[in-house]
Amino acid sequence: MPRGKFLNHKGRNRKFTNPEELEEQRKQDEEKRRRKAQQGDVSGSDDEEAAAKGSGSDSDESSSEDEPGKAKGVSGLIEVENPNRVVKKAKKLSTLNETIKDTPKPELSRREREELERQRGAAAYQKLHAAGATEEARSDLARLALVRQQREEAAKRRELEKQTKEAKSKPAAR
Structure with a gap:
């Protein structure tokens, strides 16, 4: 039987961090950054930049938006064009209509x-x-x-038979 009242899908108790502890941790991180900035040793590591973004201070966010993201590894040294990467460009409606008219029908x-x-x-x-x-x-x-010829011949035969029957029946009737 479970030991605690609240269990997650892994069968363990949930642990929540106090808001006071979070606030205290954020202040400590800001203090570390200030000390390093005063010493002139501005840090460029990705972990501390991520922490600065997560801290929520407005001054840090505006400065990080101005600087482009630091490239990891060799990608900063070599410019590689990925042919599969599609860059979305704004298209004008007039040029779009012209291209639609100019494109041939697909084969x-x-x-x-x-x-x-x-x-x-x-x-x-x-x-x-x-x-x-x-x-x-x-x-x-x-x-x-x-077929028409056969039907005509059959019709003539029937007509002759009918006339012969009538001829035979008339003298008998007299």
Whole structure:
């Protein structure tokens, strides 16, 4: 069973620092900086600069903003241009509109080109088919002509049969 009332996710008690202790620590840090500044030995280590930023004094913050951040290691000696680093630049609306107008349309991928060619080919084939210029259209038209002829012959046969039935039924009715 837990020993304390308040436990964090690691199972330990929470420890809070008193505001008085924090204030006292901040004053001690300021005193150290003042002593070093009076001696003429201005510190340039990163740890003490970070402490100065965290202390909250307005004079220290304004002086640290004026000076650029001190580079660590060799990076201060060598200027390296990172091609992947994108520097955001303010763009004017007029130049942005011109660049949009001037940029060519992106080229289609191979699949997109093939799809467009396939669609165009299908449309052209449908047009030729409707005009009766393709082999398939000719065979379809020939088949339709044959079916029409067969239907006409069947209709004539039915008509003859009907007339013969009527002819047979009329003499019987007299």
